Amino acid sequence: MKTQFSRRRNSILGGYPWLGPSALLVGVLVLIALLLRLVFPGALTAIASPAWMSGTALTAGVGSAGSFFGDKADLVAERDRLLAENAALTAANATVSARAADLARLLGDRTEPVGGILAGVMVRPPVSPYDVLIVDAGSEDGVVEGSQAAGPGSIPLGTVESVTGGTSRIALYSASGQETESWIGEARIPVTLMGEGSGALRAIVAREAGIVEGDLVYVTGPGAVAIGSVVRVENDPSSPRSRIDIRPLVNPFSVTWVTIAP
Amino acid sequence: MTRIASSVFALISLFIFPWPVSLALIAAAAFLFPASGIALGVLADILYYSPDVAFLPYFSIYGALLTGLSLLVRRFVKTRIMEA
Numbered sequence: 001m002k003t004q005f006s007r008r009r010n011s012i013l014g015g016y017p018w019l020g021p022s023a024l025l026v027g028v029l030v031l032i033a034l035l036l037r038l039v040f041p042g043a044l045t046a047i048a049s050p051a052w053m054s055g056t057a058l059t060a061g062v063g064s065a066g067s068f069f070g071d072k073a074d075l076v077a078e079r080d081r082l083l084a085e086n087a088a089l090t091a092a093n094a095t096v097s098a099r100a101a102d103l104a105r106l107l108g109d110r111t112e113p114v115g116g117i118l119a120g121v122m123v124r125p126p127v128s129p130y131d132v133l134i135v136d137a138g139s140e141d142g143v144v145e146g147s148q149a150a151g152p153g154s155i156p157l158g159t160v161e162s163v164t165g166g167t168s169r170i171a172l173y174s175a176s177g178q179e180t181e182s183w184i185g186e187a188r189i190p191v192t193l194m195g196e197g198s199g200a201l202r203a204i205v206a207r208e209a210g211i212v213e214g215d216l217v218y219v220t221g222p223g224a225v226a227i228g229s230v231v232r233v234e235n236d237p238s239s240p241r242s243r244i245d246i247r248p249l250v251n252p253f254s255v256t257w258v259t260i261a262p
Numbered sequence: 263m264t265r266i267a268s269s270v271f272a273l274i275s276l277f278i279f280p281w282p283v284s285l286a287l288i289a290a291a292a293f294l295f296p297a298s299g300i301a302l303g304v305l306a307d308i309l310y311y312s313p314d315v316a317f318l319p320y321f322s323i324y325g326a327l328l329t330g331l332s333l334l335v336r337r338f339v340k341t342r343i344m345e346a
Contacts, residue, residue: 127280
């Protein structure tokens with residue numbers, strides 16, 4: 001007796017003969033990429049860097065493309081206003097510089113130059129799905145794992161998580177699961193900051209600590225360095241603790257340069 | 263051609279667009295070419311994930327789910343003429 005087998009039994013892939021070989025090819029490519037990340041991370045970033053740089057350039061280009069459609073008269077007026085403002089600021093800067101030089105001669109200069117390796121940001125959130133910055137300075141430039149990375153105004157952003165020859169990966173303080181010891185408020189109340197992802201941070205403190213919106217949050221650096229400010233304090237009447245939501249002073253979504261402490 | 267174009271566009275988006283856009287493009291590509299869902303998800307995590315910044319490689323998980331969903335849709339949903 002002839003047995004009839006169903007051609008469709010266990011045939012999720014059966015109707016698409018091209019699917020199997022294609023999936024195999026894709027799997028092999030992914031495996032190669034995985035090996036590159038684990039064994040030769042520098043090679044992977046070297047391959048990806050041109051694409052990241054192109055993406056950054058395109059993003060910047062989109063921001064300025066709108067000016068093409070601006071009214072000519074408005075643009076001329078804006079240019080004139082900016083020229084006048086620039087002249088005024090140049091004069092003011094000369095005055096301030098002269099005053100600073102006089103004071104330095106009088107009192108001495110205790111300000112030391114800020115050390116650090118300057119690095120351009122190739123990838124930042126939200127292109128990166130995790131709170132990670134990938135920058136164009138690596139071990140060849142003197143970057144080592146665990147170094148602190150800072151944004152404009154020397155405001156700390158995170159720590160170097162891994163390094164290759166020409167690039168580094170910086171885990172932001174706001175990365176999900178990151179815990180950072182810090183202080184809040186003028187009284188420097190010690191707390192543990194917890195990353196929430198997407199640039200957000202939170203902390204849990206005793207309600208009687210008296211934390212209010214606008215209080216600054218500090219981490220260790222040369223002294224206490226402000227990294228964020230309190231934007232919301234949530235008090236639950238049934239709990240002796242308050243939940244504090246913190247916004248970083250430097251927006252990680254728009255940071256373009258960082259300095260990395262060697 | 264559409265399958266290849268959608269997968270390539272989703273691949274490029276990983277380097278340029280915000281991740282929600284990339285995820286949407288990966289979802290679209292996965293429904294045209296199921297293997298691209300998991301492949302692009304894993305690739306995103308190879309590029310950006312590290313254990314210090316997230317508990318799980320979310321993009322790989324989403325990619326695998328999208329691939330599974332796409333295969334199920336292809337298996338059970340067939341084009342046919344609806345009869346009254």
